[in-house]
Amino acid sequence: MENSTPQPLEKTSYELSQPGRQGIRLPDPDVPLTDIPADLCRTDLDFPEMGELDVVRHFIKLSQFNYSIDKGFYPLGSCTMKYNPKINEDMARLPGYAHVHPLQSQGTTQGALALMYRLQEWLCEISGFDAVSIQPAAGAHGEFAGILMIRKYHIDRGDVKRTKILVPDSAHGTNPATTSMAGLQAIELPSDKNGDVDLDVLRKACEQHKEELAGMMITVPSTLGVFEEHIVEIIKIVHEAGGLMYMDGANMNALLGVAKPGELGFDVMHYNLHKTFSTPHGGGGPGSGPVVCNEKLAPFRPGPVVEIIEEPQDEDDAPLYGWVMPDKSIGRLKAFHGNFGMHVRAYAYISAYGSDLPKVTHYAVLNANYIRARLKGTYLMPFDRMCGHELVIEGHWPDKAPGVHALDISKRLMDYNFHPPTNYFPLIVPEALLIEPTETESKEVLDSFIEAMLKIAEEAQNNPDLLHSAPHITPVKRVDEVKAAKDLVLCCRPTHIESAEAQ
Amino acid sequence: MSYIPHTDADREAMLKAIGVDSIEALFDAVPEKHRFPVLDLPDPMTEMEIAAEMEALSRFNVSASDYAIFLGAGAYHHYIPSLVNHMLLRGEFYTAYTPYQPEVSQGTLQAIFEFQTMISRLTGMDAANASHYDGATALAEAVTVAMAAHRDKRQKVIFSPTIHPHYREVARTYHQNRAVKFSGDRSGTATMVDLADMIDDNTAMIAVQYPNFLGQIEDYTEIIKAARAHGTLVCIVTDPVACALLKSPGELGADIVVGEGQGLGIPMSFGGPYLGFFAVKNEHVRRIAGRIVGETVDGDGRRAYVMTLRPREQDIRREKASSNICTNQGLMALAACVHMTAMGKQGMRRVAELCWHKAHYAAQEIGKLKGFSVDTTRPFFKEFVVTCPKPVSEINDELIYHFGIIGGYDLGKDFPTRENQMLLCVTEMNSKDEIDMLVAGLRAIAAGELHDGDHHHHH
Structure with missing residues (x-):
């Protein structure tokens, strides 16, 4: 035991709790009651008991310990901490978006489907790709989709030995982790003195792993913040060795209307809507990581995706949108259809800039x-x-x-x-x-x-x-990370122990 | 230029400092052939225009704010106290990022710590992480944890057929290139005893859902006994709303508990963003993926919080990390944290009891209808299965058209043996009037009494 209990900035909700105090009140049942068998029930739930105002003050106080974009400059590299327009928040909270159930029929969700379809079209146009799935919930999730798609493409052609993915040593940690998670092996490529991919090293790696090369993951501009000068050459070398090219789209904020990855020769990439298209970072999510690809990989996209099921009969009509599973899909990556609330915000953001993007x-x-x-x-x-x-x-x-x-x-x-x-x-x-x-x-x-x-x-x-x-x-000085890992306290102390100690 | 503040003078001064004469010159490294492609996008819009267009588009959706809803199946219309949204809209929370710098992130860190605590208490586990993308991906990652717990020496994972079909599908997507063999759910009819019999020394994990996808509370005694005998981990997929009333999964004997936290203060939002939660017994803490917040002290000896066990994660461990997860559902965890705190010990239980009573009232009334039968073979919580005299899609079309009711889930889509069966969900949001209207609607639909011009609702 420590000699003295460390003083908190703000007590936890468990410490602020008083037995018998109630927050939100709920109505009495308006239906006849049905017995709840006692043997199914728990006897106690160790939860805080606080009044509503105390709850509000607790979280407002916590919020004040945070730094945020709304407070000041947040130049966190590779995270694209740009302004999150307030209108986007309002749009996502419109009842016609926020209170729609994901399993409602096609006929009752045409507004949501139209929005997703248009967003899909824009994401293809901006990246120069042919097809998209906006189901992945985050950049890492989109990466995972892309690598599974590459693997399934090779397997589908009977090219089952291709299990190796080249990853430059400058890559985000997610790239090698994604590769392993997808059941493939990452091969690290050392960069040259300019921070670029060393073409000789790349050629040698491609030659060495020619039979087993599934593809390469690369970030453009690179994680060093520079545009890879030989990108077209790199893509050519990997393609000639039978591999596909994955672009990590984390840095798309440097490419909007400057280059289209699909036109550069990439086969697949993911977006981070929470970076490039300003859906808020939320203290660590939710994000959204759409995956875009060329015709070659389109059949393998995770799904379902939104497509036009029936073209309009005349000009004034809207098309009928519906769900379609790509025919050789890697499968579903998430329950339901993706982080729709983030799609709404990205839609509002892209609408604001349009052709000025x-x-x-x-x-x-x-x-x-x-x-x-x-x-x-x-x-x-x-x-x-x-x-x-x-x-x-x-x-x-x-x-x-x-x-x-x-x-x-x-x-x-x-x-x-x-x-x-x-x-x-x-x-x-x-x-x-x-x-x-x-x-x-x-x-x-x-x-x-x-x-x-x-x-x-x-x-x-x-x-x-x-x-x-x-x-x-x-609010606090540098924190003791070693102690956190060594003593491992991951939960508030139980309330009944707190009150026992107090006695 | 929407959200870009630069004046012409700013731009010129900055270009001069850089030593170039145009913005275009900043992009010389991009191959000329591919530089500055045309973007075929609509004209820019002002905030006013965006609001008008998007509001109009939203009206093409039927929403639970205008219609009575009895659809659940993994996404639920629960009450969200007003203060939840007010807290989420604090820019200090939603415009911050992952708390890499603890000195300026204590708010987010402490909220996650409290979230971890409440999830641990609800599920009856020792520890929880900061979140996963959703319940389905949390289950997929539970498989990874179970494989690692057996050092990849066991290949078999058994799924109960009454786990949400999307969840089982996602787990298969995640592990398609790995040496995991999934079984148990293919026929769709395996009982708990059948599943218990399937557990052997090569079984890494068995997963069940509680209450199950059909809303029922099953008896896991045999499964847990068999799992213990073979060293198999038990994963329970659960509904945190039900956990406030029912025995916790930990009390039942789970090693890992995962689930969907959407019912804790998060709107249905057409399927996302939601909140996967992941809780474990102590012995598995170091195998969990994702962010975990721990308590520590700062340089002055004050209590502080920090992301801990970081060496498990992708940015440090790279290809050796068990998952690539980084950013996930932080703000949704905050929503759940505020929601659970505001509801508190009493409110959480009250919501669960209201669900129970209303669902049982609805089931009793529907059970009295000619042509309908309610499955009461097992206790249920807020969802139950109704066998209907007509295809479910036809009934749902009539419910929405004539009564303004969003009907239940068509179970025939996922379970071939359950044709004409509807999964209905009743929560604290459904008033007795709504339930009575649903019952009246089902009666009229079964009797074929409705005509195209009849509208019984007045929304």
Whole structure:
């Protein structure tokens, strides 16, 4: 036992609970009662008992311990933390969307089906692909779909030995994890000194695994924030070895109207609607990870998907939409049809930009390069070239400020009221800080972030303790992660023990 | 430009700082042949126009706000206290991301910690994670945990045929390239005793649903006994709303409990986003996929929360991770957390009791109708099976057209032996008047008394 009980920022609901107190009241039954056999029932439920106002204050207090986009700049690389328009929230809550049951008949859900169909069409148009399934619930889920589709495509052709997937060492962790989860083997490819795929290494790997190559997963622009210069060549090499090309679409915010992955030669990719199309991140989901592909892979999509069942009879008529299972589908990836609420928000978002959508990418890339230009010279940069929608810098000065790490810079940024960039990813850059400003931030916001970064660079040399002990103004100081894993407390203490201790 | 704040002057100043003269010049690395393709998308719209168009489109859907609904089958129309939505709309919650930086994420972290606690207590397990995509994917991941618990030395997983058909399908999709053999559910008619007999030393896990897909409470005694004898893990798929009233799956003997948390404050929303939950006995905690929040202290010795057991996860373990899951249903877990806290110990039980009484009233009344019979061979919770005198789809068409009622689920679609059987769901949201109208509607439909012009509802 610890010597003293640590003081909480806010007590848990279990600690705030008072026996007999009631929150939401429910009506008395308006039907004759039916006995509930006691042997089926539980005798107790250890749940909090709080008044409604206390519940509200509890969660409002918790909310105030969070940093969020609505509060300030959130340049978390590879996560695309852009503004989440409020209208999108209102749309998703319209009763005609929010209170529709997923198993209602086709005839009673034409509005939802039309919305999903149009979104499917837009996602194909934006990516240059032929077919789509919006069922996957997150980017990782879409990746999983794509790799299962590639595997099933090979099996369908009798090419059963193809079980290996090439993954650059700069990839998101989900890529190799997805490969294993799909029952395939990931082969890691080292990057060259510019952070690109090394073409010689790629050719050798393709030659070595020629018979067993299922495909390759690659992120464009890469996780280093740069556009792979030889992308068309890479695709050609893998195709010639009989593999298919998977594009991780996490960085689509850098490609809208700039390049269509389908036209570049990719076979399949996933979107992250919660990144590129601004459906909120929600403190860690829900997301949505539609998978788009070419004709070759279309029969293998997860389903069902929305299609037009009957074309309209005349111009004023609407088509009849319905559910169709692609004929060689990998199967269902989720109960029902996907994260429809996220589809509604993405639909509202794409509607706002429409044909102006390329501007999203233009300004996202402008913002990232502006930060890059202004931090250059103060921060080490692994590559001296134009970046995409994010930039990677090195968060250390081995000569001038030994002992200062990327994590210290991140924590110190909190004292300047900014959310830190992504730390220690990509893995191949030492002390990486991955900064993604997004297009929705104004020049003034970027300038104040840049000023903070320059100031921190000075502090790192003149007063490094300020960084080591940061953050200073946050609700809690640096937390003891080792203790959390060692002592493993995953639940509140039972209320009856709390009251026993109090006596 | 919708949500982009730049003025022309900003843009020019920024381009100058970068040292290029146009935005186009930022994209020189993209192969010229493929650079700047045309996007064939509609004209941009203002907020006003978007609201009008999307509101109009939403009216092509029949919704439970205008119609009485008796459809469940894995998605439920339960009451959502007003404050739930108010909390979800706090930008501090919904515009934050995964709490990688605990110093600025204590709100999300503590809410998840409280969510984990309430899920553990409801299910009778020791620990729960921060969520999965939905109940179906949680079951698929339970298979992975069970395989790992046996170090991949056992290949067999038995599914009860009364697990939600989508869930069983998703588990098969997930494991299609792996050495797992699913059995038990193919014929659709295996009883609990049959399933218990199938358990052997090669069985990694047996999964059942409680209450099952048909709403019934089955007796798992034999299954659990056989599973114990063979070292097979027992996974119970459950409805958390029912768990507030019924014996917890943990009390019944489950090792892993998964399920769909949509009934805890999340709207039906045409199938998502929902909330998969995943709870286990202590010995399996280190095998769970996904985020887990633990309690610890900060540098000043104050209580703090942090994502823990991180080395299990994809961003660290990469190809050796058991799952690729990262982002999942954080905000939905918050909804459930607020909902469960606001309902509290008494409210949770009250909702479950209301479901019980109303469903039983409906079943009794429908059972009295000529041509209909209600399956009462087993106790049931809020759903029950009705054998109808006509195809279910015909009855449902008439219910909606003449009575403004969204009818039950057509079981013949998934179970060939259950043609003309309807799965009806009654929750605390269905008033006695609605139930009586459903009964009157079924009576009239069976008697063939209705004509095209008759509308009995006034929505």
